Amino acid sequence: MEREMMLEVRDLDIRFELRGKVLHAVREVSMELYRGEVLAVVGESGSGKSVFTKSFMGLLDKNGYVSGGSICYYGGEEERIMELTAIRKEKDWRRIRGREIAMIMQDPMTSLNPLKTIGSQIMEAVLLHQNVGRMEAIKRTIQYLKDVGIQEPEKRFEQYPHEFSGGMRQRVVIAIAIACNPKILICDEPTTALDVTIQAQILNLLKELRQKYQLSVILITHDLGVVANIADRVAVMYAGDIVEIGTSEEIFYDPRHPYTWALLSSLPQAGQKGSELFSIPGTPKSLYAEIEGDAFAPRNPRALNIDFIRRPPYFDVSPTHKAKTWLLDPRAPKVSLPPIVEKIRKGGLF
């Protein structure tokens, strides 16, 4: 089936200037996002997940800028293709933010106004983004509250954020985002602040909503475990680059990049009974200096000589799966896989 492209990122480069130095946060990253899919972007803190996705909404901090590449958005009015990196004015970004691409952050309190009722905050979004009068807006707001799983929506409409639990507040934030009618929803660690059961509920909700509203969802998380049940595809980010991308199946059952192996090995499910939880040794490279070779090489016990010299290109594993590692070069020596990856390949973990 032909998939409809919503966003096409090509060789995107993002830098920050800080006290006379330049930090290269996103390094020539390419990616596609299709209609109705959940794409998870996974990586350690500082790998560039937030900066990368914030650039789709013109939300980079003042000292940051796109220094190369392009971001094409295909969902605009009359199917007009828009080059997002060409947008300069705030007024033009406001036409994208919320109504085309919406974002949900980790802490729902920062996106809710404590002084306004929940209902009025959702209704504001409806009135701003949908061409309807007050009565219809109220009706739709109640429907959104129902859609995000809030019981007794008529009563909840009149309540304030402090009367809601953390999980319920996150649902409200999602309702506000949906009320703007976006085509893409970016969720930046939306469940990190919540306990595990609530986390699962919110992720399931996102799954339901993307179906109902034909949304493309980008789910940002540092926890690969979170995405197993919800993502259609997974992009693994390391040091400002997508080092591996594929369907969930491919990333979980046939991972190829040593960094993805390390992420999988650090999942709690992978911990042998009684053993310490594996954590990836070493720290990521500084992004202030240009990185030579494979950025993960110094932390990779299976690194080859070439990993320290030349940056690997993408090698295709399948039409939907590729990874930037010299281990996929036909000339590379065969290396033994970490035990956990062996186990997963044999179907023993998930």
Ligand SMILES: Nc1ncnc2c1ncn2[C@@H]1O[C@H](COP(=O)(O)OP(=O)(O)OP(=O)(O)O)[C@@H](O)[C@H]1O
């Ligand atoms: N305004 C800024 N000025 C300088 N450097 C910045 C700025 N914003 C982000 N960075 C740097 O860009 C890199 C990527 O940061 P980013 O927040 O995207 O990482 P992340 O993967 O989302 O991490 P986290 O999970 O902690 O949010 C980091 O090295 C960060 O320090």
